[in-house]
Amino acid sequence: MTKFWSDTVRRTEPYVPGEQLNDPDIVKLNTNENPYGPSPRVIEAIQSELTRKLHLYPSPGVETLRDSIGRNYNLDQDYVFVGNGSDEVLAFSFMAFFNQDAAIRFPAVTYSFYPVYSKLFRIPYEQVPLNRDFSIPAETFFGAEGGVIIANPNAPTGLYLDVNTIEDIVVNNPDQVVIIDEAYIDFAPASAASLVQHYPNLLIVQTMSKSRSLAGLRVGFAIGDPGLIKALIRIKDSFNSYTVDRLAIAGATAAIQDNTYFRTTTEKIISTREWLIPEMKKRGFHVLPSRANFIFASHYKAPAEFLYHNLKQQKFLVRHFNKPEIDGYLRITIGSDEQMAHFLDAVDHILSSADLAVRD
Numbered sequence: 001m002t003k004f005w006s007d008t009v010r011r012t013e014p015y016v017p018g019e020q021l022n023d024p025d026i027v028k029l030n031t032n033e034n035p036y037g038p039s040p041r042v043i044e045a046i047q048s049e050l051t052r053k054l055h056l057y058p059s060p061g062v063e064t065l066r067d068s069i070g071r072n073y074n075l076d077q078d079y080v081f082v083g084n085g086s087d088e089v090l091a092f093s094f095m096a097f098f099n100q101d102a103a104i105r106f107p108a109v110t111y112s113f114y115p116v117y118s119k120l121f122r123i124p125y126e127q128v129p130l131n132r133d134f135s136i137p138a139e140t141f142f143g144a145e146g147g148v149i150i151a152n153p154n155a156p157t158g159l160y161l162d163v164n165t166i167e168d169i170v171v172n173n174p175d176q177v178v179i180i181d182e183a184y185i186d187f188a189p190a191s192a193a194s195l196v197q198h199y200p201n202l203l204i205v206q207t208m209s210k211s212r213s214l215a216g217l218r219v220g221f222a223i224g225d226p227g228l229i230k231a232l233i234r235i236k237d238s239f240n241s242y243t244v245d246r247l248a249i250a251g252a253t254a255a256i257q258d259n260t261y262f263r264t265t266t267e268k269i270i271s272t273r274e275w276l277i278p279e280m281k282k283r284g285f286h287v288l289p290s291r292a293n294f295i296f297a298s299h300y301k302a303p304a305e306f307l308y309h310n311l312k313q314q315k316f317l318v319r320h321f322n323k324p325e326i327d328g329y330l331r332i333t334i335g336s337d338e339q340m341a342h343f344l345d346a347v348d349h350i351l352s353s354a355d356l357a358v359r360d
């Protein structure tokens, strides 16, 4: 009965996550998970933690993990915050840095959680239209009234802004916090984390779900000036002292320390992407120049929704967004070479058996 719902629940429009089907034969290319699984050291670390202290609360400060993340960026742990997936880190950041009396800015096509958090926390927002080629017009983010959030590479387009452009946006918003959501940055040229010691208004948010292959463990983190990190800790400690559990701390710490495994698997995904894009183009797809572990593609004849349904029948799950600006496109996660070769076979089969008129 909705009569018992609070005003908060009534005004909430929840985010719709990608489908998680129970079919073991389905190849999941819809939520940008990593095909290689985590480092074997993660499994060892979790197993050893399992046999030890599950009856005790984890450390609320999550020092070991923050320290390990900081080391990768030559930063002290007071520059690092960790949370239960980067979605939680983003939600806390909206609460910590944005207000109800000034509009924040984010691109009109981006991660659809941003408008959800804005509505949940009653933060006004402006959605900045993208250029025709889906690139982000950086100058339109200068002088934002209430702050900025940009996914880089952007989702679901995969397009990347270089560090100088991010720096321009940060410099041109000296009194507001600029959040850069770098969920996919390890598949791109460079993180803007190198800037946090120079700009107290820059917060970088990253996840261990993609390049570290730990979507099931739920660990994300933020890197920023200790003043920003303190604000995030205040929010967390007003909400739940232990957002990251013992198994997640053990597994994520092992993952962040195993950079050899991380580099090998990340490079494999990048090389599969670089091989896949021309293969898709040969088949009549327009593919945006992705710097992420997914591609965003549209076929000159076959409608995206048609491809989505037919691929599902062939046991390949991809993501189609029913939004006017992007409903002609599919977002396809980069799997292993073998998965993507089978995927292309399925595409060939669908295209050759369909009777398609050329689209406008």
Ligand SMILES: Cc1ncc(COP(=O)(O)O)c(C=O)c1O
Pocket: 031, 032, 084, 085, 086, 087, 088, 111, 151, 155, 181, 183, 206, 207, 208, 209, 215, 219, 220
């Ligand atoms: C742009 C972006 N940010 C954040 C996330 C959230 O990742 P997680 O909560 O698994 O860390 C995602 C997940 O797909 C994403 O695409």
